[in-house]
Amino acid sequence: DVKVTQSSRYLVKRTGEKVFLECVQDMDHENMFWYRQDPGLGLRLIYFSYDVKMKEKGDIPEGYSVSREKKERFSLILESASTNQTSMYLCASSAGPGQTRGRAYEQYFGPGTRLTVT
Amino acid sequence: AQSVTQPDIHITVSEGASLELRCNYSYGATPYLFWYVQSPGQGLQLLLKYFSGDTLVQGIKGFEAEFKRSQSSFNLRKPSVHWSDAAEYFCAVASGTYKYIFGTGTRLKVLA
Numbered sequence A: 001d002v003k004v005t006q007s008s009r010y011l012v013k014r015t016g017e018k019v020f021l022e023c024v025q026d027m028d029h030e031n032m033f034w035y036r037q038d039p040g041l042g043l044r045l046i047y048f049s050y051d052v053k054m055k056e057k058g059d060i061p062e063g064y065s066v067s068r069e070k071k072e073r074f075s076l077i078l079e080s081a082s083t084n085q086t087s088m089y090l091c092a093s094s095a096g097p098g099q100t101r102g103r104a105y106e107q108y109f110g111p112g113t114r115l116t117v118t
Numbered sequence B: 001a002q003s004v005t006q007p008d009i010h011i012t013v014s015e016g017a018s019l020e021l022r023c024n025y026s027y028g029a030t031p032y033l034f035w036y037v038q039s040p041g042q043g044l045q046l047l048l049k050y051f052s053g054d055t056l057v058q059g060i061k062g063f064e065a066e067f068k069r070s071q072s073s074f075n076l077r078k079p080s081v082h083w084s085d086a087a088e089y090f091c092a093v094a095s096g097t098y099k100y101i102f103g104t105g106t107r108l109k110v111l112a
Helices: none
Strands: A004-006 A010-013 A019-025 A031-038 A042-051 A054-057 A064-070 A073-078 A087-094 A113-117 B003-005 B010-014 B019-021 B024-026 B032-038 B044-050 B056-058 B064-068 B073-078 B087-095 B099-102 B106-111
Touching (some): A019 A031, A019 A087, A019 A113, A042 A073, A042 B099, A073 A087, B003 B099, B010 B019, B019 B106, B044 B056, B073 B087
Antiparallel strands (some): A004 A019, A064 A073, A087 A113, B003 B024, B019 B073, B032 B044, B064 B073, B087 B099, B087 B106
16 A cells, blocks of 8 residues: 655644655655645645656745655745644655556545644 | 535535535546545545546445536445544546645534
């Protein structure tokens, strides 16, 4: 089974701190994603990466950056945390078009990190 | 614009009753459609998916969904709900190779 792990389940940070959220997948997936989930808004894509060192902005990239130095690891960085970034953050991965046939679109999710910024 | 609508924010059913969760999408090409479930405090788990072929797809945990192109719908069904099905359910459409568009979710409550 695909396993996607996130470094923390719960995190409390102060306004202005630099925050790192780490995500690791064990299926050699090419694609990795960061979402934030807020009540009534569903999941919104922050950034995604389709290869090592490659990234694209999602729908709400402001205030966030990402890093993908190794294929299995995708980090979300909050340069200066603010209270409006209090949320649940979900990481996901999926096979690329050239990988597992017919399963390129299936995303596998980690358990989430609930971040509170005070 | 591409979008996914889940018109029911909350649904309450009695244990043993049937369930239907609605999902409507707006997408220009042939859609790849998904249903995910999220138990409290957990990530999302894939229930089922539609890529092509038979419009009635079977998933895990006894769920099924029917793709109706004429209605732009992909409703999730279960004939008999169990208390453990209480969770939040998300419908999604794949937009291109990488991206999903998610609905806002339907929270299911099951009465004993």
